[in-house]
Amino acid sequence: xxxxxxxxxxxxxxxxxxxxxxxxxxxxxxxxxxxxxxxxxxxxxxxxxxxxxxxxxxxxxxxxxxxxxxxxxxxxxxxxxxxxxxxxxxxxxxxxxxxxxxxxxxxxxxxxxxxxxxxxxxxxxxxxxxxxxxxxxxxxxxxxxxx
Numbered sequence: 048x049x050x051x052x053x054x055x056x057x058x059x060x061x062x063x064x065x066x067x068x069x070x071x072x073x074x075x076x077x078x079x080x081x082x083x084x085x086x087x088x089x090x091x092x093x094x095x096x097x098x099x100x101x102x103x104x105x106x107x108x109x110x111x112x113x114x115x116x117x118x119x120x121x122x123x124x125x126x127x128x129x130x131x132x133x134x135x136x137x138x139x140x141x142x143x144x145x146x147x148x149x150x151x152x153x154x155x156x157x158x159x160x161x162x163x164x165x166x167x168x169x170x171x172x173x174x175x176x177x178x179x180x181x182x183x184x185x186x187x188x189x190x191x192x193x194x
Contacts, residue, residue: 050094051118053188055084055181056106057099058125064150071151074180080150083178084121088187093118095185102106103131110137118123119188121181123148128163139168148172 065076088095152175
């Protein structure tokens with residue numbers, strides 16, 4: 048029997064984690080974060096798929112492919128969180144639970160980071176917990192799927 052799938056989406060510049068602004072984002076790489084999320088997902092009985100792109104349209108296409116195929120989505124959209132209306136619309140068409148993830152706390156950063164165009168279409172947000180946020184997001188999506 049196949050395990051349900053959680054899709055983890057990573058937006059622009061997250062490929063630079065571990066190198067980019069380690070004082071804000073830490074020294075863990077995106078691969079480190081994905082491995083941490085995968086381990087947590089597997090411990091909860093899920094498979095984890097990960098997709099990263101620097102391009103908004105590719106993320107939208109991946110969300111479209113997820114419809115009726117995955118149980119839930121965790122998305123760290125990076126800067127697209129603040130202006131990615133096409134991602135907003137794609138997520139709005141997804142029937143399962145969605146968790147928005149941020150390594151840093153946008154509320155403690157520049158004013159433009161405090162607006163999320165994704166917030167109206169996600170079930171909740173995990174922000175400001177650094178690397179552990181990946182595990183917390185997987186736990187949250189698991190809980191939402193179980194409801």
